Amino acid sequence: MNLKRLAILLLAGLLLPAVAMAQRTTTRRAPVTHDLTVQTNVHDARISINGEVIKGNTLSLPAGSHTVEVSAPGYQLWRQTVQLSGDQTLRATLQPQEFTLQVESNIRGARVFINGNPRGMTNHSERLRPGRYTIRVSEMGYQDWETTLDLNRDERVVVQLQPALATVRVSIPSGLLNSRERNPSSLVRVRVNGEVQSGSSFQLPAGRYTVSLESGGLELHQDISVQPGRSYTITPNFSWSLD
Incomplete structure (x- = not known):
């Protein structure tokens, strides 16, 4: 074997592993990613993808299944x-968080007021956003009933x-x-x-x-009619007659 042929064989032995490694490297392609953008109707809503909160509203993700959650105080x-x-691009429309307020009464059909506004009659039920509410129940012939509550869950109010x-x-x-008596009015x-x-x-x-x-031995009788919420004074009097 001459020196020239030997040199060629040695050079081939050195180059072949390098070429093979380069081929393997070129076949390892980077994973394909896509941009997922989440738009929402609530400013500063928190967006999380696969349980991780993201910055902004766009994230590059590999193809496949991903779970998106959007939350904000006061919204579902x-x-x-x-x-x-x-x-x-996903459009996340958040709905206001609401709770059920139910107002019942021992007098069915009594008027219900919420924050001073008429809202119907007992038994009354409606959905309201979280917050503080003043509830008044009124019916002719009965004392008004009123309370204030912070609505942060479903509430049932029973009014007597x-x-x-x-x-x-x-x-x-x-x-x-x-x-002549010391305390004459106490004797009546x-x-x-x-x-x-x-x-x-x-x-x-x-x-x-x-x-x-x-x-x-003296007794007087008088029939009276009284209306709710009013004050009355009964003043007896005597009259004389001479025949």
Whole structure:
């Protein structure tokens, strides 16, 4: 074997491994990626893809399945799984977060007000965004009921309306009382529909009543009608007649 042929063989032995390695390197292609862009109707909403929060709203991803979530305070979570095979844009429309407020009452058909605005009658139900609300329930002949609550979950409010009361006061003129007694007004007994009252001032539900004043052997009766929320004063008087 001459020197020239030997040199050629040695050179081939050195070059062949390098060429093979270069071929292997060129066959290792970089993975194909596509741009996934997420647009939303809420400014500064948080976008996460496959559980990782991203900066901005576009991310390059390999082809395949990816889960996108968009969230913002006061809005329902938006979630969608996408099969990415090319550049793609998703539109995430967030819906306001709402809770159910249900207002019930022992008086069906009582009027319901929310933040001062009429919203229907009991039993009443509606969806509202989170926040603070003042609820008032009103019905003629009953005391208004009102409360304030922070709505951050579904709420059921049960209202027990109480009959509205009228205030009645018995005022006996001093000229009719026996001035020789130390406390003459305490000697006068007041009855309402036959029931003794603890004092000269009391409250009654709306309606019609018989009020009696008793002192010694003397008794007076008077029928009265009272309306809710009003105040009344009963003043007895005597008149003389000479035949």
